[in-house]
Amino acid sequence: MPSEETYFKHSLRVNDYLCQGCTTCMRTCPTRAIRIRGGKAIISDNKCVDCGECIKVCPHKAIYIKQDDFGLLFNYKYRVCLVPTTFIGQFEEKYKTRAIYSCIKKLGFTHIYEVEHEVSRMVDLYNLYMDEHPELTTFISPYCPAVTRLIQVRFPSLVDNVIHVRAPLELASRVITKRLMDEGASRPSIGVFYVTPCAAKIAAVKYPVSGKETYVSGVINMDFLYNKVLLMLHDSDKLTQPINHTLSSRDVLWPLSGGEAPHFRGAHYAVDGLRNVLEFLEKLEDEAVDAPGLVEMRICDQGCVGGVLTTNNRFVARKRLEYRARLFERLEHSKIRETGSDDCSLTDEMVDVMTIPEIKPRSIYKLNDDFAEAFKMAERMKKIEKALPGVNCSACGAPSCAALAEDIVRGDAGIDTCIFINRHSQASEDAIRSIWGDRVKTKEINKDNNGYDSQGNH
Amino acid sequence: MHYSFNIERGNFTDAGQASSSVKRTLKQLGVDPVNIKRTVVALFEAEINAVAHAYGGRIDVDIDGEKIVMVVADEGPGIPNLDLAMQEGWSTASAKVREMGYGAGMGLPNIKKNTDDLKIDTQVGVGTTVTMTVYLT
Numbered sequence: 001m002p003s004e005e006t007y008f009k010h011s012l013r014v015n016d017y018l019c020q021g022c023t024t025c026m027r028t029c030p031t032r033a034i035r036i037r038g039g040k041a042i043i044s045d046n047k048c049v050d051c052g053e054c055i056k057v058c059p060h061k062a063i064y065i066k067q068d069d070f071g072l073l074f075n076y077k078y079r080v081c082l083v084p085t086t087f088i089g090q091f092e093e094k095y096k097t098r099a100i101y102s103c104i105k106k107l108g109f110t111h112i113y114e115v116e117h118e119v120s121r122m123v124d125l126y127n128l129y130m131d132e133h134p135e136l137t138t139f140i141s142p143y144c145p146a147v148t149r150l151i152q153v154r155f156p157s158l159v160d161n162v163i164h165v166r167a168p169l170e171l172a173s174r175v176i177t178k179r180l181m182d183e184g185a186s187r188p189s190i191g192v193f194y195v196t197p198c199a200a201k202i203a204a205v206k207y208p209v210s211g212k213e214t215y216v217s218g219v220i221n222m223d224f225l226y227n228k229v230l231l232m233l234h235d236s237d238k239l240t241q242p243i244n245h246t247l248s249s250r251d252v253l254w255p256l257s258g259g260e261a262p263h264f265r266g267a268h269y270a271v272d273g274l275r276n277v278l279e280f281l282e283k284l285e286d287e288a289v290d291a292p293g294l295v296e297m298r299i300c301d302q303g304c305v306g307g308v309l310t311t312n313n314r315f316v317a318r319k320r321l322e323y324r325a326r327l328f329e330r331l332e333h334s335k336i337r338e339t340g341s342d343d344c345s346l347t348d349e350m351v352d353v354m355t356i357p358e359i360k361p362r363s364i365y366k367l368n369d370d371f372a373e374a375f376k377m378a379e380r381m382k383k384i385e386k387a388l389p390g391v392n393c394s395a396c397g398a399p400s401c402a403a404l405a406e407d408i409v410r411g412d413a414g415i416d417t418c419i420f421i422n423r424h425s426q427a428s429e430d431a432i433r434s435i436w437g438d439r440v441k442t443k444e445i446n447k448d449n450n451g452y453d454s455q456g457n458h
Numbered sequence: 459m460h461y462s463f464n465i466e467r468g469n470f471t472d473a474g475q476a477s478s479s480v481k482r483t484l485k486q487l488g489v490d491p492v493n494i495k496r497t498v499v500a501l502f503e504a505e506i507n508a509v510a511h512a513y514g515g516r517i518d519v520d521i522d523g524e525k526i527v528m529v530v531a532d533e534g535p536g537i538p539n540l541d542l543a544m545q546e547g548w549s550t551a552s553a554k555v556r557e558m559g560y561g562a563g564m565g566l567p568n569i570k571k572n573t574d575d576l577k578i579d580t581q582v583g584v585g586t587t588v589t590m591t592v593y594l595t
């Protein structure tokens with residue numbers, strides 16, 4: 001494919017050994033970022049938004065999320081586990097939160113900090129942006145990084161509606177780093193490791209839209225940590241490390257769809273799941289819905305408990321988290337809970353760290369920067385689309401006939417790749433071979449004993 | 459580039475296909491989001507009018523190197539008093555149409571606001587043809 005400037009990078013990877021080129025992911029991808037080449041799925045960096053749908057649907061478990069080496073942890077004297085409450089939602093109610101956290105510490109962490117400590121400051125940051133933009137009526141929560149990227153590539157007209165604030169984990173990592181430094185630790189001796197439920201949060205840390213520095217040193221996949229902790233919980237004898245609980249019950253529920261609502265006055269919408277998010281954004285863009293207020297959107301069904309790196313069913317995890325929230329509520333009321341010394345104020349410096357100057361539109365539709373050229377290409381694309389069979393068989397290595405038409409005008413594919421159009425030509429045979437590689441050979445097996453295939457060709 | 463679509467009488471739920479198809483093309487051309495929005499809003503309102511007030515019709519869209527011309531032609535009662543119809547809030551929509559969330563009387567004024575050129579040919583008892591132009595560059 002012609003090289004172009006890459007704006008986005010990702011932690012999603014295709015395992016070429018496991019990938020069967022079955023086209024399932026390609027047909028599911030909401031930004032049509034996947035093609036089959038050489039018999040394997042390849043993902044386009046500029047189109048992918050890290051939604052994780054491809055991982056969820058892959059029948060061969062061939063797509064995975066690259067995580068940092070756990071051993072990195074020990075390069076630091078102070079090792080902070082930055083954990084979202086989604087993590088404790090993975091565990092059965094019978095396990096005490098402090099037992100879970102004790103296990104995390106036993107794995108080598110010196111500190112644990114829950115991202116949701118930053119909820120009240122995040123609310124202040126949202127409100128700041130909303131107050132600064134009275135010309136806008138609909139505001140989209142910046143909580144889910146996949147939603148922000150999806151808007152950049154598919155709904156560029158809505159980029160300003162996204163609250164220009166970085167993810168809560170960025171604030172949390174900065175706050176805990178600052179606190180340790182105030183206690184005398186040097187910056188290089190502090191390692192902050194975020195436990196991620198999905199690919200999008202990793203991308204947001206490693207390749208931020210804001211282009212700003214991160215205080216997160218590494219990322220750990222949630223399923224990896226879950227397995228380690230669960231094993232320890234099972235054969236633990238004494239896990240009595242006291243944990244400083246200062247989260248309110250409302251904070252605990254923040255990662256769930258609808259979790260931001262209780263913190264805001266005014267109209268509020270909670271949209272979760274890829275299909276629903278796409279539908280709502282489409283309507284917003286057309287002004288076909290009138291949605292004044294805050295729109296909370298999560299790419300994953302139910303919110304972060306539906307993340308691809310979670311280990312338990314999202315409905316069960318939601319229920320567990322709600323149970324813990326009630327528990328925290330009781331602790332609040334009975335004052336058994338240690339009262340937090342946490343200062344919730346938002347400093348100018350935090351505002352500076354957390355603000356995103358600009359969310360750039362990165363349309364994946366635009367055919368060319370030059371209008372006249374784009375016009376020619378669109379015209380040609382329309383003609384090609386008409387010539388294609390419209391069955392969306394994906395044998396050309398593209399998700400649909402429309403996508404192939406676009407690939408052709410962009411110079412990324414030849415019309416020969418359509419097996420309907422060029423059923424019997426050598427050019428088609430060659431083109432198909434370049435898409436499917438060695439798998440074309442299986443055709444030989446289908447020939448009957450006389451060496452003739454079903455069409456009577458020798 | 460030419461597109462055409464049919465408009466079915468009373469079919470509110472399927473309305474909007476023309477505007478989404480036009481939207482897709484304008485996105486491919488890299489048209490400024492503001493102009494895309496103007497185009498889509500105008501086309502949608504004109505289509506809804508043909509669905510709600512007339513007996514269906516036809517949409518023809520032409521895009522060239524500088525502009526988009528959208529013609530929404532219907533067979534219907536026509537508009538007896540165009541000046542009145544162009545006023546904000548004026549509507550003859552039935553109670554049923556209002557219940558469906560249309561009929562605020564803002565359609566034609568919005569079309570006027572969002573297009574660079576607007577022509578309405580209407581004949582009582584015959585039909586209405588709305589021709590809208592938006593300059594894209």
Ligand SMILES: Nc1ncnc2c1ncn2[C@@H]1O[C@H](COP(=O)(O)OP(=O)(O)O)[C@@H](O)[C@H]1O
Nearest residue numbers: 507511536543549550551561562563564565566
């Ligand atoms: N295509 C049409 N055929 C007949 N009458 C129309 C048509 N379009 C608009 N009108 C008349 O003009 C009025 C105002 O139209 P509009 O501003 O779109 O408001 P609304 O559709 O909400 O009533 C309508 O109530 C109707 O009486």
Ligand SMILES: [Mg+2]
Nearest residue numbers: 506507565566
């Ligand atoms: Mg109207």
